[in-house]
Amino acid sequence: MTRWRILVALLIGLTLAPCSFAAEQARLTEQNWDAFVPAGKEVDAIYGDYALKSDRLVAVIADAVATRNANLTVKQVGGALIDLTRVDEPSDQLSCLYPHARGWRCSKAAKWPAELEPVDGAARQAFRLKPGKNAVAKGIKAVVGYELADGVDYLSVRTVFKNKGDQPFKLVPEDGVRADNEFSFGLNKAANLWWCHDDYWRQAYGVTVATPGWKIAAKEGERRRPYELTYRPESGDAVIQPGESLVVERRVYPAKDTLELLARVAADQGASTTQVKVTVNDGREPIDGTPVDGALVKAVANGAVVASGRTNAEGVVEAALPPGEYRWVVESLGRKDQDHVMQLGEAAESLVVTLPPVGRITGKITDDTGEGVPCRLAFFGQGVADPSWGPDSAVHGVRNLWHTANGRFDVQLLPGEYKVVVSRGPEFDAVIKELSVAANETTKLNERLTRSVDTTGWISAELHSHSSPSGDNTASQQGRVLNLLADHLEFIPCTEHQRVDSYDADLRYFDAEDRVLTCTGMELTGAPLPLNHQNAFPLVHKPRTQNGGGPTTHPDPEVQIERLAMWDSGSDKVVQINHPNVAQMLGDRDEDGQSDRGFRQMFHFADVMEVHPLDTIFAGPEEGRGGRGNAMLRWMQMLNLGYRVPGLVNTDAHYNYYGSGWLRNFVRCSTDNPAEASVQEVCHALEHGQVVMTNGPYLEVEATAAGKTTGPGDDLVSVDAKPTLHVRVQCPNWLDINRVQVILNGRAVPELNFLRTADADKFRGEGAVRFECELELPLEQDAHVIVVALGEGNRLGVVYGEAEGAAMPIAVSNPIFIDVDGGGFQANGDLLDAPLPVEADHAPTHGHDHVNHHH
Structure with missing residues (x-):
């Protein structure tokens, strides 16, 4: 009975006690993921990272292991802050805040140091710091602690330095911040605040130094390098005497904009501010106007923008600014109002701005x-x-x-x-x-929109594109997928840099899962650049793990591509060489102009290879892109040497303005409904070379002999009769072609060059079909046959904008291999009058030596 009385008393006490919730700390797992990981375009958390969550903020600190990378360019993030945003308006846009970026790295999780007085009810995590290779820190021990408490608007980052040596140590603490592309940056000296702001994605970050008597300074980093923040005492240098310690505290604030950021920092610092409410409408009925959502509101003082923010759905933005004179500038959809000057004193102020209606x-x-x-x-x-x-x-x-x-x-x-x-x-x-x-x-x-071009038996594919998870851009992955959908790409493997990833969630968001065929994949992006970049798909995706379960790079391209090809126990996959330097691969490893073995072992594991730009097919060996030479010409030389690596074109899109669609591949497929197609069937067609490359025109090529008809990528035996070639080109109403050229063994045949001006009977001026003919091929030896359809002097035009729209319409088929004597196709070895650094006894290595080789 006594035990029951005690239990009842405890229950009553719990019931009557006021509710209080402390901030939480967690090691991320599948079970707690949804409770702790924030939303945002730049979220990089994975299982094993540390999450801190309060009633206002959520932060993720990467697990302190040497192999922890956020993405391709944000590397070695162990123990660093990789995600931070507010709970009520989550939009994580932070790439990384590296504590003590250049001189130290986090080596492992640590106990909370006694020198850092903990805040009651706060969530916290500490890491031991290890001096980097270039750090001069003999005898210095350091621990960084992250702490998040309810009721505050910042993440506390404190570092304790202990001098266990016998000499004084001069300390210049430094952090590094990666916040890329659309971010603007500034230093508010009055508030001792460094800030960065992504206006469109509605996220700002601020860093203050909270150690009394210290100030903050900033130095802009190079592209894709951290912004350097340094902290110093106003009185001079920070020197730690032997046996002593020093604590440096920074506070990191997330906010939706810099107006909110300044208000939160001022409140924390106890600074005097004036409340301001700005309302923006467009003057429509009712008389007080319709609210303007998303209007940009700037507070300007002494000719410089102090802070800015966007109006909400009610057309309102609120601020708390130091007293003084401000000019308010309001912008929305090309409208601008900048004539409002306000003197802020102690009393709250309001402003109503009426913009012209749209x-x-x-x-x-x-x-x-x-x-x-x-x-x-x-x-x-x-x-x-x-x-x-x-x-x-x-x-x-x-x-x-x-x-x-x-x-x-x-x-x-x-x-x-x-x-x-x-x-x-x-x-x-x-x-x-x-x-x-x-x-x-x-x-x-x-x-x-009329589907005027009949592509029965073929589906369109984009096999190389990127978005923000890749780390070398900040484009929304949803935006990438919407780009692909809007331009009617039908096979879209996900190929982000350095991680296996998936488009499945984005397709579900758009209710478009039945519109495309997709699979997981990656681009493994190593050095030397640009040679050591390869795509692979499909791959086994392990979500929320390092690299998505994918392999890591290797400085030797031959080792790297083998690693990728053999990943997932040698599973059946497409391995694609991206933007290659073909001459270097075939026979000039060190690019000294002297023949050597190159990196030709890569072709043991390569299934396909990018060969764009297409319009260089008639150009010389050096007319290419990025110092890599003419990939189209080099590809045809490879064909003549006996290599059978199909050619592909891809946009390699990194942003969403005309990002996807202006290059594509048409791949043979047994169904025209991508939702019913098989990933393996399409992958096998790619490996077989059943592909036509294009930036617009739809080119059909078939060769017939002895009652058998074949297409690109196929072999055809034609012993007793001349093979015939059927060529048809279709175009929508916004582009056109005026030339069709047949190429035999890499050489354009003058007799098989058809021009609209000279061969009008084969060309049409109306309807989708713009060219069609059947012709005999005058073959005296085995030949691989490529057909090119192009619009010389024409442009893709307004459908693809100013840059991509300036390109000439062109389509190039993969070769058909025709054997004229029945002895099997024999490559002729012609180097097409262009030097290629290959040894005299060069023998091709053939692609796709996988366990599941299916050819």
Whole structure:
């Protein structure tokens, strides 16, 4: 009975006690992932990392192991802060904050040091610091501690340095911050605050030094290098005497913008501020106006922007600024109002800004069946500025482009005249028309995109593209997937740098899983550049683990590609060599111009190889890209040497402004519904060379002999009769070709060169089919046959914008291998009048020596 009385008393006490929740610390696992990992484009957490979460903030510190990398360019992050954002408005955009970036590295987790007085109820994690190779820190021991408490708006980062040597030690503490691309940076000396701000993705970060009497300074790093923050006492140098210790405290604040950031820092520092409320409307009915969401509001003092922020759905942004005179600048969709000057004193102030009204364009884009379809709409102002909805990293609105996953759209524009281009890749006609947009009015745009090009038996593929998880860009992965959907790419393996990854979640978000065929994959990106870059797909994806379960790089390209090819126990996969230096691979390892073994062992494991740009197929050996020479010519030389490595073209897109679609591969497939297609079937077709490369024109090539018809990548025996070649080219209404050239064994045959001006009977001016003919091939020896369709003097044009749109339309088939004597195809060894550093006894190594070789 006594035990029951005690239990009841305890329960009553718990019931009556006020609720209090302390901040939490966790080692990330599958079970606690959703509770601790924040949302945001730049989240890099994996299992085993440390999470700290309070009622206001959430932070992730990487596990302190030497192999912990966030991505391709944010490396060795063990013990560093890799994710930080607010709980109520999560948008992690931080790549990394390295504690004591250059001189130290975190070696392992540590007990909380006694020198760092803990905050009651706070979550915390400490790491031991080890001096780097270049650090002068003899006898110095250091521990960094991260601490997060309820009720505060910052993550505390404190480092204790102990001098266990016999000499004084001069200390210049330094942190490094990676916050890339769209971020702006600044130093607010009055608040002793360094800040960075990504305006579009609504995330700002601030760092203050909280050690009394210390100040912060900043030095901008090189591209993809940390921004260097240094801390010093105002009185001079920091010197730690033998046997003594020193604590340096920094506070790291996340906020949605710099207006909010300044307010939170000022509140923490007890600084005097004035509350300001800015309301932005567009003057429409009712009389007090319709709120303007997302208007950029800047506070300017002494000619410089002090802070900025975006209005919410109610058209409101709030600030707390030091007293003084400010000019307020408001911008939204090309509208600007900058005539509001305000003297801030002690009393709260408010400001209402009325911008000129805009108009809207809404509608739905459908296919021939009336179903809404993914597409891209480009808006070009005619006497009015182009809209700019977002940066190159955005999802739907990227500069003057609007991407839709279901055909529906609703966009605001300045009043005026616009040219609108609605497109869905080169299998569809584009709609190009002029529209008027009036203030306070809605213009309807409902259009049908006709699939004019018949690609039965082939699906389109993009096999090399990137987004923010790769680490060398900040483009939204959702935006990448929407790019691919809008341009009607049908096979889209995920190929981020240095990690196995997947597009599945993005496709679910857009309800587009039945529109494409996809699989997991990666680009393994090693050095030397650019040779040692290879893609592979499919691969086994191990989400939320280092590298997604993928392999690591190796400085020897032959070792690296073998590692990749044999990954997952030698599973069946496509291994693709990216942007190769073919001459170096074949026979000039050190690029000294002298023949050697090169890196030709790579071809034991390579299935396919990028060979773009296509328009260099008729050019000399040095007319290529990036010092790599002419990959198209080198590829045809390889074919003549006996290599059978199919050629591919890919965009290698890193951003979302016309990122995907302007290069593609058509791959043979037994079904035209990508949702019903087999990844392995498409991969085997790629390995077999059943591919046509294009930036727009759809090229069909078939060779027939003795009643057998074959296509690109196939072999054909033609002993008793001349083989015939059937060529057909289709184009949508926005591009055209005027030349078709047949290439035999890498040489353009003058008699098989067809021009619209000279061979009008083979060309057509209307409809999708622009060229069609059947011809005899005058073969005296075995030959590989490549066909090129191109539009000399033409451009892809407005559908692909100014840069990519300037390209000449062109398509190139992979070769058909024709054996004229029945003895098996024999390569002729012709180097096409272009020197190639190969040894006299050079013998080709053949691709795809995998366990599951299927050829």
